[in-house]
Amino acid sequence: MSGPALIALTAAGELLARRLQPVLPGSAVHGLQTRTTAPDVPFADTGPHLRKLFEAGVPIVGIAAAGILIRLVAPAIADKRSEPPMIAIAEDGSAVVPLLGGHRGANRLARVLADFLGIKAAVTTAGDVGLGFALDDPPSGWAVGNRQAAKAIAAALLAGEPVALLLDDGVDADLDWLRATGAAFSNDPALRPAVRVTHRIETAEDIFVLHPRSLGLGVGCERGCDPKELQALALAAMRGAGLSDKSVACVASLDLKSDEAAVVQLAASLSVPARFFDAATLEAETPRLANPSEIVFAEVGCHGVAEGAALAATGPFGQLLVPKLKSARATVALAQAPKPIDATMIGQARGRLSIVGIGPGAAAWRTPEATAMLQAATDVVGYGLYLDLLGGLIAGKARHQSQLSEEEARVRIALDLAATGRNVALVSSGDAGIYAMAALAFELLERDNDPAWNRIDIAVAPGISAVQAAAARIGAPLGHDFALISLSDLLTPFAVIERRIKAAAEGDFVVAFYNPVSKRRRTQLAAAKEILLKARPPETPVVLARNLGRLGERVDVIRLADLDVDDVDMLTLVLVGASATRHIRQAQREWVYTPRGYAAKLGGA
Numbered sequence: 001m002s003g004p005a006l007i008a009l010t011a012a013g014e015l016l017a018r019r020l021q022p023v024l025p026g027s028a029v030h031g032l033q034t035r036t037t038a039p040d041v042p043f044a045d046t047g048p049h050l051r052k053l054f055e056a057g058v059p060i061v062g063i064a065a066a067g068i069l070i071r072l073v074a075p076a077i078a079d080k081r082s083e084p085p086m087i088a089i090a091e092d093g094s095a096v097v098p099l100l101g102g103h104r105g106a107n108r109l110a111r112v113l114a115d116f117l118g119i120k121a122a123v124t125t126a127g128d129v130g131l132g133f134a135l136d137d138p139p140s141g142w143a144v145g146n147r148q149a150a151k152a153i154a155a156a157l158l159a160g161e162p163v164a165l166l167l168d169d170g171v172d173a174d175l176d177w178l179r180a181t182g183a184a185f186s187n188d189p190a191l192r193p194a195v196r197v198t199h200r201i202e203t204a205e206d207i208f209v210l211h212p213r214s215l216g217l218g219v220g221c222e223r224g225c226d227p228k229e230l231q232a233l234a235l236a237a238m239r240g241a242g243l244s245d246k247s248v249a250c251v252a253s254l255d256l257k258s259d260e261a262a263v264v265q266l267a268a269s270l271s272v273p274a275r276f277f278d279a280a281t282l283e284a285e286t287p288r289l290a291n292p293s294e295i296v297f298a299e300v301g302c303h304g305v306a307e308g309a310a311l312a313a314t315g316p317f318g319q320l321l322v323p324k325l326k327s328a329r330a331t332v333a334l335a336q337a338p339k340p341i342d343a344t345m346i347g348q349a350r351g352r353l354s355i356v357g358i359g360p361g362a363a364a365w366r367t368p369e370a371t372a373m374l375q376a377a378t379d380v381v382g383y384g385l386y387l388d389l390l391g392g393l394i395a396g397k398a399r400h401q402s403q404l405s406e407e408e409a410r411v412r413i414a415l416d417l418a419a420t421g422r423n424v425a426l427v428s429s430g431d432a433g434i435y436a437m438a439a440l441a442f443e444l445l446e447r448d449n450d451p452a453w454n455r456i457d458i459a460v461a462p463g464i465s466a467v468q469a470a471a472a473r474i475g476a477p478l479g480h481d482f483a484l485i486s487l488s489d490l491l492t493p494f495a496v497i498e499r500r501i502k503a504a505a506e507g508d509f510v511v512a513f514y515n516p517v518s519k520r521r522r523t524q525l526a527a528a529k530e531i532l533l534k535a536r537p538p539e540t541p542v543v544l545a546r547n548l549g550r551l552g553e554r555v556d557v558i559r560l561a562d563l564d565v566d567d568v569d570m571l572t573l574v575l576v577g578a579s580a581t582r583h584i585r586q587a588q589r590e591w592v593y594t595p596r597g598y599a600a601k602l603g604g605a
Contacts, residue, residue, distance in 0.1 A: 003027045003375045004059040004085075004109070009046065010035050012091050013063035020061065020089075021392055023116045024109075026375045027061075028393055033364065040393040041371055042364045047072045059085040059101070059109065066097055073100075085109050097122040105137055135195075138210060139177055141340030143246040145202055145209025152193045153208045162186040164194035170319075170336065171197055171212060178210075199247040199336065201239075213249040214337040216318065217270075218310030220253060220296075221262050221330040230262040230330040231269055237325050237332045249341035250275045252309035254282060254300055258350040259455040262330065275313060275347035276421075282308035290323035310335035313346055351418035351456045354425045355441055357432035357463020360549030361389035365469065370461040374425050381414040382427030389550075390427070398422075411441050419452040431465040435486050435514050466573040467512040470545035473555045475591035477543060477575055481509050482594075487524040488515035494524060501528050505535035510581060510594055513574040522565055525574065529563050532576055536560065541583040541592045543575040544568060557583055557592055 003026025006017035014036040017029040030053075031039025032046060043049035050069070053060055054076045062069040066088040077083060077100065085106030088097045096114040098106035098121065107123045114121035136150040144150070156163050165178070165185035175197065178185075185195070192206045202209045217238075221230050238245055251267040253260075255276040267274035279301035285308040286292055292303035302308055306324050314337035322334035354373035359365035371393065374380065379398040380387060387394065387401055400417070402410050414426040428436035438460050445453055471478045483504040487497060504511045511532065516525045532540070538561030546554045546569070558567075560576060568574060577583075581594040 004061050005030045005041070005053050007046075007050065007060060007062040007064065007069075008032070008036050008039060009064050010091065011037065014039060016063050016089070016091065016093055017061075018392055019093075020113060020116065022396055023112060024061070025396065028371060028375055038363070038391055040363055040391065041366075041368070051076045054084060054086065057082075057084045059087075059105070061087045061089060061109075061113065063089050063091055066099055070099060087113065089113065093117045094119065095122060098124075102137070108137065135208065141213050141249075141342065143211040143213055145198075145211055145244060145246055146205070146207060149193060149206060149208035152206070153195060156193055162188075162191060164188055164191035166194055166196045166198075166207075168196070168198040168200065171199065171214075199244060200242050201244045209244075211244055211247040212340045213247060213272075214314070214340050215243065215247045215321070216250060216252050216310045216313030216335045216337065216341065217248050217266075218252050218306040218308065218313065218333045218335065219257075219263055219266065219331065220305030220309070221257065221260060223260070225260070225262040225329040227262040227265040229327055230332070231266050233325060233327045233330050234266055234332045237322050237334060241322050241334065243321070243334065245270055248272055249337075250313055250343040250346070252277065252313040252347060254279065254302070254305050254309065255348065255455075256300060257305075258348075259457070264350065264457075273343040274350060275343055276350065277309060277312045277347045281312055281347075285311045288320065290320055306331040306333040307335075309333075313337075313341065313343075315341075315346075348421035349423075351421050352423045353414055353418040353441070353456050353458045354423075355428070355432045355438045355458070355460045356425050357428050357430055357434075357436065357461060357465075358386065358389065359430060359464035360466065360469050361386070361429060362549035363393075365464045365549050367461060367463065370463060373459070373461050374427075376423055377425035378423045379414075379417050380425045380427055381410050381417070383410070383429075386427050386429050389429075394425075407437065407440055408444070411437060411444055415441070415444065415450075415453045415456065418456045419450075428463070431463045432460055433462065434465045434467075434484065466514065466545070466548060467575065469548040470512070470543055470555065470573045470575050473545060473548065473553075474543050474557065476593040477510055477541070477577055477581055479594040479596050480578065480580070481507075482512065482578075483507075483509040484512050484514065485528075486514040487517070487521070487528065489521070489524065494527075497524070498527065498531070501531045505532050508535065508578050508580075510578045511576045513576070515570065516568050516572060516574045517565055518570055525563070525565050525568060529560065533560060536577075536579045540579065541577040541581050543577075543592055544572055545575065546572040548573070557590060 004024045006029045008014040008017045008031045014031050021027050028040040030041040033042035050072045054073045069088050083101050085101035086099045087110050096110050098110040110121040135154055136144050136147050194207045196207050197210045250272050251274045253263050255278050257263050258276045282302035286303045288311050289304040289307045297303045310333045311318050314335040318335045318337050320335050324331050324333045356370045356373050374393050380394045381400040383404050384401040400413050414424050418424045426437055432438040540560040542558050542560050542563050544556045583592050
């Protein structure tokens with residue numbers, strides 16, 4: 001799930017949203033594009049945008065009237081147990097009102113925002129008002145088993161009636177948050193309704209179940225193990241011991257398994273993090289193992305993966321509940337910590353590298369996927385100008401920048417950070433796969449073949465490239481076949497570039513030139529012009545597009561014969577039409593397009 005969406009409908013709302021953004025990690029400012037100036041995510045129509053966020057489960061913090069927000073998402077409201085939090089905040093910061101999702105964290109989120117603003121949240125949920133918390137929305141480290149029983153428990157507590165609080169043996173969980181209400185809890189096991197704090201499966205309808213997430217599920221498997229095999233073994237281990245999967249805090253394993261699909265998918269199926277330990281850490285658990293193995297030690301450097309990982313995850317006071325169980329290609333074990341486990345503080349996550357194309361830089365031209373990756377990242381790596389273009393979207397994240405020409409250094413920094421378990425976004429302008437960072441990242445992966453890099457989870461998010469932006473600004477010059485050619489000879493000899501230009505000219509392609517000139521490189525564009533003039537008319541339209549999507553944007557159309565190196569710089573894309581490309585003027589606008597051939601098709605019909 002994405003971080004919260006801060007919805008701003010006015011300039012004043014945008015300012016407040018920026019103040020609130022640091023309080024909500026991973027959040028983004030969504031702004032009505034006709035009334036806000038620089039939102040992270042611009043939108044044109046408020047209703048459809050809000051409903052799309054709501055249906056996707058994204059928490060919504062709307063700086064707008066409560067009635068407006070309710071009416072706009074009303075068609076999407078279905079089930080209060082699954083709806084995301086939605087909060088209304090007055091534009092002057094004087095009121096914070098949770099509207100929906102009280103059972104999914106809205107009240108808690110409203111109190112966080114209200115505390116920041118120095119006011120009191122307008123919480124109206126009966127249980128929250130009377131008890132100070134929602135029973136079915138417990139603090140981090142807890143999970144709810146029988147959610148349906150929460151209503152009866154809350155009603156009894158609010159009425160001052162006794163409710164049984166039953167703790168299983170061996171569960172030493174911190175329940176101060178529950179007892180702080182002063183509610184009348186009893187330890188009479190026969191009393192109903194009851195709250196049971198347990199790791200075990202409980203099916204009684206009149207018992208509300210709280211599961212402390214204090215179980216570590218240790219796993220091991222052979223390379224390429226079927227994910228279904230590991231999942232079946234893990235579930236069999238839990239069911240056989242009568243343990244609820246809601247008490248599992250994490251799936252733990254050896255770091256060599258961090259890219260193993262079976263391990264990663266098991267954690268995802270349980271909605272818990274996967275955490276990984278090096279062999280030395282697991283070897284330190286050897287005295288506590290029930291089934292140490294010399295064979296395992298010879299293979300991976302520790303005497304037990306599943307048991308060792310389960311014990312490492314639960315800490316020095318953890319107890320092995322389910323010793324190692326085996327299937328054909330997998331092993332699992334379960335251990336219990338005395339208190340809920342904060343999985344972010346143990347072992348290491350599988351590192352992630354998102355190679356993100358941000359387009360020309362304008363938020364309106366950035367894809368939702370790219371925005372989501374940037375929101376989720378702990379670290380961002382890129383050229384300083386490109387990071388600056390992201391503004392508040394990357395506020396509070398670790399920022400790693402270098403000079404424009406230091407591409408390999410940036411990629412290595414990103415890979416090294418991801419190898420330590422960080423969630424890293426490597427930022428490119430335009431599309432990351434077009435004359436940008438993605439190809440270099442995969443080249444380094446192949447060239448270095450670093451085992452730590454090879455275990456990273458890697459994804460590439462496309463962006464609007466300069467050629468697409470230029471084409472959109474001037475019409476449809478890419479309506480037929482086209483070629484992209486970089487004129488930079490830093491990495492490619494100009495003889496090779498020249499051969500490609502001649503081929504594009506002979507093939508009558510529309511040609512877009514990237515990196516057309518630099519301070520020292522002044523002859524290549526002129527040479528390209530001469531090659532193209534031999535194959536197409538001097539009146540061929542040429543589009544010069546500079547600073548697209550940024551301050552100082554300019555798009556000009558000239559003739560190929562008039563193309564002059566002095567009119568072009570490194571921030572300019574040069575797009576040369578094919579012989580069929582047309583330059584037309586309609587009313588007060590001019591357009592360039594390349595016909596696909598529909599006229600001939602219709603003429604022959």
